[in-house]
Each structure stands twice: as structure tokens, then as C-alpha cells.
Amino acid sequence: MEKSFAAAAEELFRVPSAVSYTVKKLEEDLGVVIFDRSKRKAEFTPTGQLLLKHGRTILNATENLSTLVIQAESGWEPELRICIDNIMNCSPIYSLIGEFQKQYPHVEIRLVEEVFGGTFDALNSGRVDLAIGTAEDIDSIKYQYLDIGKINFVFAVAYDHPLTKLPRPITIEEVKKYPSVVVSDSSRNLPAKSSGIFEGQRRLTVPTVDKKIMSHVLGLGVGYLPLFRINQELDSGALVIIETSPATNRTNNVGIAWRKENSGKALKWFIERLINIKREAFIS
Known part of the structure; x- marks a missing residue:
């Protein structure tokens, strides 16, 4: 002055x-x-x-x-809204955001986390422009889908859980004696989903995958966990994979989705980068 x-x-x-x-x-x-x-x-x-x-x-x-x-x-959005499922590894998207901000600092980025069906719910309701970690069974007329890969789930319990003392494989009837730790679906408009719960089994509902893993480690309940998220706990012995009868380990296909009608340049920039990067990094 x-x-x-x-x-x-x-x-x-x-x-x-x-x-x-x-x-x-x-x-x-x-x-x-x-x-x-x-x-x-x-x-x-x-x-x-x-x-x-x-x-x-x-x-x-x-x-x-x-x-x-x-x-x-000129076709650039003032804000790009990205949703990533809570189960995913966020590092790849943070790297892309950093690269984008250096080139286009005037476009704001809003990154949110959703859980389970809430990831697609956020896209379907128009709350976000790009969803990372959606299931592949979406409307192919309205949405474009880019495959990431499969997430392997294993039945895992705390190292000192009573189930670890029983002969393997463990029967489903034995499993049902203990609460299933469930991550709360964050859907606002679509019906909430749940999985990995056997009929008649009690629930312990938690807000995030991290809290679910912690609950398993503390022996508060049992259930399925994404294998790529618990390597450290398995290596340390804090968690143990249990074989069940019948075998119930499962996989989920996940991917990246966006509305076909969305022609924004910021969205296009991210999609082009996501096509070319190692997308499996989101689940490893």
C-alpha cells in the first residue's frame, strides 16, 4: 500500500x-x-x-x-466432485489430484468417502461426478464403467478368538454364534445393502472398513475382510484366516464410473489418467 x-x-x-x-x-x-x-x-x-x-x-x-x-x-467445471469407496487405497487418487492442481489450480476438487452401496448412490443422485470403487452391475446406458479388478475377501478373526480353537473347517453354525461385524452402508437414496451375514446372526455395525478391521482384531466379532487391507495384521499374527464349511471366501468386482452425459474437461482429464495408470493400485 x-x-x-x-x-x-x-x-x-x-x-x-x-x-x-x-x-x-x-x-x-x-x-x-x-x-x-x-x-x-x-x-x-x-x-x-x-x-x-x-x-x-x-x-x-x-x-x-x-x-x-x-x-x-471453455468447458472447465468450477468444481469436480470425486467419491472413493472407503475400502479402497486412496493414494492413487491423491497423486492424480496433486498433478491436476499444478496444471489447473482454478478448478476446485471435492473428495468424499462413501461406504458400500453409498459410492454408487452418490453418483446416481448427482452428488459426485466420478465414483471410484463401484460395483460393475450398473446401468450401461447412463453410466460408463472402467474396471479396476477384483477384491478378494477372506473370513478372518482375532488370533485368540474361540473359533481358532475348533477343528478346521469351521461350520457355519459355529460362526453364527458370534456377531458379524458389518460396515454401515452410506446410501442416502438407494436401499442399503449388507453382505457376509448368515441367517440369525447378530450384528455389530461400524462406520468404516478401518473400524471393522479393528473390531476383528479386538475379537468383537467375525466376518469377511478385504485381503489387501489386512496383510499387516496377518503378518503380525493379530488376525487369522479361518476356513469354513462350506467354503465362503468371495470376490467382488469393482471399478470407476461416471455419467456418459458429463462432458466436463476436468472429468475428462481424470478419466484419461485413470485409464493409463495401474488401476490395481486402488486395491493393493
Whole structure:
């Protein structure tokens, strides 16, 4: 901020009288005194300080609005909303976001986590533009689907759980004696889903996959866990894979989905990168 009208005029490539006239005209139009001219150098009055503070905010907002309008006209979204399923490894998407921000800093990114059917629910309801970790059984007319791979699930319990003391394989009737740890589906509009629960089995419902793994380690319940998420617990012996009869280990196909009608350039940028990167990194 310049300390005199003369210095300000020089900075603006204008004559001092023009700057003085502009300030005086502004004071007359607003009916306030912006500068105290009773001293050797003009200083801001409290009202002038307030005008300066909020004036800068307005100018910055105007500049940002202009940028957003230009972006929208050229096909760039002001914000790209991405959803990733809580079961996935987030590292690949964070790497892409970092790369994107360096190239297109004016496009905001909103990243949210959903659980189970909530991932597709977020896309289907229009809350997000790109969903990572959806099931493959979606409407191929409305949505484009890009395969990631299969998630292997294993039946795992704490190392000291009573089931580990029984002869293998463990019968389903023995399994049903203990609560099944279930991750709560975050769907808001579509019917909530659940899996890995046997008829008549009690439930312990938790909010995330991390909490489900913790619950298994603490021996609070039993159930299926994504194999790629529990390698450390298996290596340390905190968790043990149990064979059941009949065999119930399973796999889920997951992928990336978006609306075909969405032609935004930010979405297109991410899709092109996702096609070319090792998508299996999301589940490893």
C-alpha cells in the first residue's frame, strides 16, 4: 500500500490530481470521509480502513468470478466432485489430484468417502461426478464403467478368538454364534445393502472398513475382510484366516464410473489418467 497520493499515482501511471479527484469523488458519492487530511500525510480514517479491507475482498471475488465464468465457457467445471469407496487405497487418487492442481489450480476438487452401496448412490443422485470403487452391475446406458479388478475377501478373526480353537473347517453354525461385524452402508437414496451375514446372526455395525478391521482384531466379532487391507495384521499374527464349511471366501468386482452425459474437461482429464495408470493400485 502506497503512503501518499503521489506515490499511488506513480504506481497507477496517473497524475496525482487524477488520483485525488477519484478519491474525493468516491467520498462524495458514499457520503463518508475515507482519508484524514489534517496531518502531513493523508491517512485512512476508520471508515477508510473498513473500505480498504472489504474492497480488497470484493475485488478478489470479482477477479475469481471472472476466472470461473471464463472456465465455464471453455468447458472447465468450477468444481469436480470425486467419491472413493472407503475400502479402497486412496493414494492413487491423491497423486492424480496433486498433478491436476499444478496444471489447473482454478478448478476446485471435492473428495468424499462413501461406504458400500453409498459410492454408487452418490453418483446416481448427482452428488459426485466420478465414483471410484463401484460395483460393475450398473446401468450401461447412463453410466460408463472402467474396471479396476477384483477384491478378494477372506473370513478372518482375532488370533485368540474361540473359533481358532475348533477343528478346521469351521461350520457355519459355529460362526453364527458370534456377531458379524458389518460396515454401515452410506446410501442416502438407494436401499442399503449388507453382505457376509448368515441367517440369525447378530450384528455389530461400524462406520468404516478401518473400524471393522479393528473390531476383528479386538475379537468383537467375525466376518469377511478385504485381503489387501489386512496383510499387516496377518503378518503380525493379530488376525487369522479361518476356513469354513462350506467354503465362503468371495470376490467382488469393482471399478470407476461416471455419467456418459458429463462432458466436463476436468472429468475428462481424470478419466484419461485413470485409464493409463495401474488401476490395481486402488486395491493393493
